[in-house]
Every structure is written in C-alpha cells, then in structure tokens.
Amino acid sequence: MTTISRLSQLGWKPFFQQQLTLEELADYQPARVAVQHRSQYELYSEEGRKILQASSNQPSLVVGDWVLLDPEGGFYRALERLSCFSRKAAGSRISEQLIAANVDTVFITCALNQNFSLSRIERYLALTREAGAEAVVVLTKADLCDDPHSLVSQVQALDSRLLVEAVNALDQQSTGVLASWCRAGSTVAVLGSSGVGKSTLINSLMGCPVQHTQAAREDDDRGRHTTTARSLHLIPSGGVLLDTPGMRELQLSSCEAGIEATFADISALASACRFTDCQHQNEPGCAVQAALQASQIDQRRLTNYLKLMQEQARNSLTLAQSRAKERSLSRYYRKVLHESAKLKKSD
Numbered sequence: 400m401t402t403i404s405r406l407s408q409l410g411w412k413p414f415f416q417q418q419l420t421l422e423e424l425a426d427y428q429p430a431r432v433a434v435q436h437r438s439q440y441e442l443y444s445e446e447g448r449k450i451l452q453a454s455s456n457q458p459s460l461v462v463g464d465w466v467l468l469d470p471e472g473g474f475y476r477a478l479e480r481l482s483c484f485s486r487k488a489a490g491s492r493i494s495e496q497l498i499a500a501n502v503d504t505v506f507i508t509c510a511l512n513q514n515f516s517l518s519r520i521e522r523y524l525a526l527t528r529e530a531g532a533e534a535v536v537v538l539t540k541a542d543l544c545d546d547p548h549s550l551v552s553q554v555q556a557l558d559s560r561l562l563v564e565a566v567n568a569l570d571q572q573s574t575g576v577l578a579s580w581c582r583a584g585s586t587v588a589v590l591g592s593s594g595v596g597k598s599t600l601i602n603s604l605m606g607c608p609v610q611h612t613q614a615a616r617e618d619d620d621r622g623r624h625t626t627t628a629r630s631l632h633l634i635p636s637g638g639v640l641l642d643t644p645g646m647r648e649l650q651l652s653s654c655e656a657g658i659e660a661t662f663a664d665i666s667a668l669a670s671a672c673r674f675t676d677c678q679h680q681n682e683p684g685c686a687v688q689a690a691l692q693a694s695q696i697d698q699r700r701l702t703n704y705l706k707l708m709q710e711q712a713r714n715s716l717t718l719a720q721s722r723a724k725e726r727s728l729s730r731y732y733r734k735v736l737h738e739s740a741k742l743k744k745s746d
C-alpha cells in the first residue's frame with residue numbers, strides 16, 4: 400500500500416467527520432476496513448496498515464466500513480454507514496450478509512455488444528439504489544459497436560437523470576470521462592456480469608493491473624486460515640476503488656425500495672390502481688395495464704419490473720421467515736431458561 404498522507408485518500412468525507420465528538424477528533428484514529436479475514440480485519444489509516452482482531456463485542460464489520468481506534472490502537476466504535484450492500488447468504492441457513500459499505504458511486508457496466516441488456520441494467524440500478532449509492536451506467540466496448548449513441552439513448556430513456564457514459568475500457572483516455580467520480584474522498588465499485596470488462600475498466604482507472612492475490616493457505620499459531628486479497632485500492636486520481644468478489648456476484652434480495660426508485664414511472668402509476676394489492680396482471684381498474692395499452696410504458700420494462708419485484712419478494716420472504724424462526728427459537732430458549740430458573744428457586 401502506498402503511503403497515505405491524507406484521510407481523504409481513503410475515502411474520508413464530512414459525513415464521517417461529523418460523527419466525531421471533539422474528544423474523538425483529538426484522541427481517536429479513524430481507520431477503514433480493507434480486508435476481511437475470518438478472525439481479523441486489515442485496516443488502512445493515516446499511519447498505514449493496522450490489524451484488528453475480530454471480537455464478539457464488536458458490531459459486524461465489512462470492507463469499506465470506518466471505525467475509530469482508541470489511543471492504544473484497539474477498537475473503539477464503528478461509524479454510521481453512508482451506504483451498504485448486503486445479500487441473502489447462500490446455503491440452507493438464509494440470512495443477510497454484508498458485502499460492502501460506504502460505496503459512493505457504482506459503475507454499472509454493460510457491454511455494447513450482443514449481451515447489451517436494459518433489463519440487466521435495471522436490475523443493477525435497483526441494487527445500487529437500495530444500497531444508497533449513486534449509479535453511473537458505463538457502457539463498455541464502445542470501440543466495437545457501430546452505433547453506440549442509439550444504445551446510450553436507450554439507457555438514457557430509462558431515466559432522464561441517469562448518468563450514462565460509453566467507453567473503451569482498454570483505453571485510459573476513454574475512461575477518463577469517469578475521473579470526476581474517482582476524486583479524493585470518493586469510493587467507487589464496479590458491478591456487471593462476466594466478461595463485460597470490469598477488470599479491464601479497473602485496470603484502466605488504476606493505471607496498472609491490480610494485483611489479485613490468489614487465496615492461499617497459510618500456517619500460523621492460530622491454525623490454518625485463508626488469506627484474502629485486499630479489496631480497497633487507491634486510485635491514482637485520489638479516490639478509492641472497492642472490489643470484492645461479493646460485489647461481483649451480487650444478487651437481488653429484499654430491495655423493494657430500490658426497485659420502486661428504479662421504476663418510479665410504474666410505481667407512480669401503480670398508486671392509481673383500484674386495488675392496493677394490484678399485481679398489474681389483469682385486475683380491473685389497473686392503471687399500469689391501462690398505461691401499457693396506451694403505449695405510455697413498454698412491455699419489456701413492465702415485465703422486468705414484475706419479475707424483479709417477484710424475485711425480491713421471494714428472497715425477502717425467506718429472510719423474513721428465517722428471522723421469524725430465529726425469534727421464535729430465542730423465545731423458546733428464554734422460556735426454557737425461565738422455567739429452569741423457576742425450578743431452581745423451588746428446589
């Protein structure tokens with residue numbers, strides 16, 4: 400890691416500074432989670448790299464989080480997040496898993512070739528908005544496309560306020576249009592499906608190939624653990640690039656608000672449907688279907704909205720179910736403890 404001279408090079412900004420008391424400002428040191436190991440975190444601070452042991456007394460931390468270290472270098476507290484990506488954890492036990500925190504801007508990448516898909520862009524937009532980050536749609540492989548402008552217009556038509564850029568990810572001059580999002584104090588992440596050019600774009604922004612240390616086995620006193628590649632990279636122009644495998648595999652889960660924000664036109668229409676629980680299929684008095692018949696919205700967009708809504712509802716239902724199960728289990732444990740305490744008393 401290159402020497403840090405200013406906190407802003409690590410993505411520090413007024414939002415975090417404002418959370419500190421005068422005493423904390425004077426005596427406590429902010430540090431950012433750069434790597435997450437099983438039992439410890441690697442942090443970046445103005446003084447360089449630090450190691451923090453994970454402990455059950457600490458809140459769950461994730462790459463991108465800001466923490467305050469006490470004068471002895473121990474964990475003091477975590478700072479409130481500006482944005483947070485999470486997902487439904489894989490496996491039989493469904494729970495919410497933190498992916499990344501404090502990402503300001505997400506470069507939603509999509510290639511200008513046969514894989515170009517407005518629906519996929521909408522999916523990533525919903526995820527980004529749910530997390531509370533700003534989205535910039537970066538259309539890659541513009542150099543291989545005969546008419547990039549017409550595809551840029553199609554993306555722009557999704558939302559007139561949407562930021563859309565077409566680039567050749569291999570060419571640093573071309574990716575220069577993204578520089579304003581990569582300044583000191585900013586944290587960016589790249590989302591997009593396989594092969595669209597995420598690594599290529601990252602290397603162009605970084606000005607050199609980013610080293611991805613292969614996960615390797617290491618022996619130490621505490622036994623075997625897997626070393627993980629660092630996930631925060633300092634961009635020469637001053638910003639921070641957050642690149643974790645979790646971000647790359649991001650799935651849709653529990654993101655109704657993100658979908659509503661992405662499909663604001665359809666959500667606005669839906670509020671005029673006769674039934675509050677209208678599914679916008681073939682119910683009488685459906686304002687969304689009426690708008691479709693009147694060609695005010697297109698079929699692809701509506702189909703994608705309904706698909707994403709269904710998908711996230713399915714996922715959040717399993718999340719809710721698992722939470723309910725945990726709640727009832729803990730109620731059961733409390734009851735058992737209470738009963739056994741009563742029995743002890745009467746002994």
Ligand SMILES: Nc1nc2c(ncn2[C@@H]2O[C@H](COP(=O)(O)OP(=O)(O)OP(=O)(O)O)[C@@H](O)[C@H]2O)c(=O)[nH]1
Nearest residue numbers: 539540541566567568569593594595596597598599
């Ligand atoms: N001509 C051209 N080729 C590109 C561009 N962006 C990426 N490529 C090429 O597309 C291929 C895939 O790019 P990657 O950067 O590996 O894609 P990725 O999104 O990181 O893929 P995964 O690692 O599978 O997620 C590589 O051969 C790149 O050289 C571009 O803008 N123009």
Ligand SMILES: [Zn+2]
Nearest residue numbers: 672677679685
């Ligand atoms: Zn309806």
